[in-house]
Amino acid sequence: MPLDDRPLVSELYCAMRIKGLRPKTIVDYTRIAYTFPAGNVRVTLDYHIRTGLGGTDFLNPDCPTVPVGDGLVILEVKWDEFLPGIIRDAVQLEGRHTSAFSKYAACRIYG
Numbered sequence: 001m002p003l004d005d006r007p008l009v010s011e012l013y014c015a016m017r018i019k020g021l022r023p024k025t026i027v028d029y030t031r032i033a034y035t036f037p038a039g040n041v042r043v044t045l046d047y048h049i050r051t052g053l054g055g056t057d058f059l060n061p062d063c064p065t066v067p068v069g070d071g072l073v074i075l076e077v078k079w080d081e082f083l084p085g086i087i088r089d090a091v092q093l094e095g096r097h098t099s100a101f102s103k104y105a106a107c108r109i110y111g
Helices: 006-018 085-091 103-108
Strands: 027-036 040-050 074-078
Touching: 027 103, 040 085, 040 103, 074 085
Parallel strands: none
Antiparallel strands: 027 040, 040 074
């Protein structure tokens, strides 16, 4: 058992040791998050998206990673009840389009 008092880390360690779970890739990024209480809106900006390029030692802070994409910044908006007009208007950026994007899938192309 690892010397860690965080239950989630201990649970992950056990699953990796006992059940043989192994990561497929590393997905690392920087996130800026905002919340708006009306409608329970969460707005995030994800950037500096990086992958392990075949390395999967995500608990090692020295594991080398490489950039994914070309300066990609992902703006994501989630809401539960409704999307307030002020948020909808703020995220409608001229010259930008709405699309689906998976950071995981983008990182898996390398391994």
